Amino acid sequence: MTKLKSNQIFLIYIIIFALAALIFKTVIINAEEVVSVSKEKPMKVVKVEINNNPNFKDVIKSVLSKDLKYIIHPKALEKDVSLSEIVASDIDYSSYEVQEVVVEVQRYTDSKTGKIKIDSVQKLVKLQFIDLTPPEITLKKASVTITEGEDLDVNEYLESVTDNSFEAVLVDVEDDVDTNSPGTYTAVFSATDSSKNTASKTLTVIVKEKPKPVIIPVQVLSQTKTVVDTSSFSSGVQYSPSRVTRYGFDCRGCNINSEGYSSTAGGIKVAGDSVRQPNGEWHSGYTYDGYYIVATSRDIPLFSILKISNHPFAGGGISAGEPFYAIVGDRGVSGTALDLFIGTERNLNVISQRGNPNSSNTVVEIVRSGR
Structure with missing residues (x-):
């Protein structure tokens, strides 16, 4: 067996130590990489309020904040965020799930002629649409x-x-x-x-509350009609009309406009089956502010409230023999005659009238004097 020389043995030791050092260094490097990877923070989810025109300011800020420029000059970040624009084509605006999308943030700077593009930054971000805004x-x-x-x-x-x-x-x-x-x-x-x-x-x-009728002593009227002094009409007065009739918005002398309604002497707008109320709304029926509309002599002020008893009418909410309240909203009659609005003269029987219009025992009481 050949013996190794001392210089050969020394060389072998050097090679062994070199290999050991290389292996040790490799292990250390790999360990550092593992530690580096383990310390890397997970990607933050940026939340954006859903809207027809969402505000991506926080997304832009998330992309630019990693730039060394803003680490050195943090005050410049807010200004650059406000000037920057975002471009993204694969965002699902209808989803509330977390999305990973690549966005491009285009940076601009101010100038006298307007914004000037400096550069653009692309980055993968996680975003999620949220809805915290009430209807x-x-x-x-x-x-x-x-x-x-x-x-x-x-x-x-x-x-x-x-x-x-x-x-x-x-x-x-x-x-x-x-x-x-x-x-x-x-x-x-x-x-x-x-x-x-x-x-x-x-x-x-x-x-x-509806206006309450004025309570006055009952007056017994003669069966024979008498001429009433209309100049004495005031609250509490009772009288018997010389004639009781009905009329519609389409009466002779009524002017129907292009919209299909006419106006009373008091300015109340009326149609065939509806009346415009004080609040401007049209209500079906034949009443104004809860009162039936009548035409009387000019001696009774417009918008006076009348209680009509022992009348010949029935229908449209009026019961035969039961008193009802009316508002003086129209003219067109003389003396003590009374004309009841019934919608349209094409359908007079919507509120029927019995007996002779000139021989009625109707009693009218002025509950409240109008204008």
């Missing part, structure tokens, strides 16, 4: 006033309901309105979007 309810008015007994549909006062999302909005209304009892009530409109954001608006409803 917006708009009412036509905050409050409405009606007269006792008048019909009311609170839904007519809902102007619109809008929401920032692309989903349907559930709308509900709760009210405690009793139109037959004077008082102040509320109708609460509620809206809930698909993200369970809610909003509400309150409509105040004021039901005012």
Whole structure:
């Protein structure tokens, strides 16, 4: 067996130590890489409020904030974010899930002639659309006033309901309105979007009391008609009309406009089956502010309130033999004659009249003198 020389043995030791050092260095480098990877932070999810025109300011800020420029000059970040624009083509605006998308942030700077593009930065970001904005309810008015007994549909006062999302909005209304009892009530409109954001608006409803008739001693009228001094008409006076008749918006002398309605001498707009109310709304029927409309002599002021008893009328809400209240809204008659508005003369029987118009035992009481 050949013995190794001392210089050969020394060389072998050098080679072994070199290999050991190389292996040790490799292990250390790999360990550092593992530590480096393990310390890398997960990508932050940027949340964006859903809208027809979403604000991507936080996404732009997330992309630019890693730039060394802003680490050295952090105050420049906000200005550059406000000037920058974002370009992204693969965003799903209808999804509320976390999305990974590549965005391009184009940086601009100010100049006297406008914005000038400097450069652009592309980066993979995680974003998620959220919906924290409640729906917006708009009412036509905050409050409405009606007269006792008048019909009311609170839904007519809902102007619109809008929401920032692309989903349907559930709308509900709760009210405690009793139109037959004077008082102040509320109708609460509620809206809930698909993200369970809610909003509400309150409509105040004021039901005012109908004018009460003036209580006066009962006057016994003679069966024989007498001439009444019309110059003495005032609240509390009773009289028997010389003639009782009916008329419509299409009467002889009534001017029907292009929109299909006419106006009384008092300015009340009337049609064949509806009357415009003091609040400007058209209501079906033959009453104005809860009162039937009559034409009388000019000696009784317009908008006076009358109680009409022992009359020959029936229909349209009037019961035979039962007193009803009317408002003086028209002229066109002379003396003590009384003319009842019944909608249209094409259908006089909507409110029928029995007996001879010139031989009526009708009693008219002036409850309240008008204008």
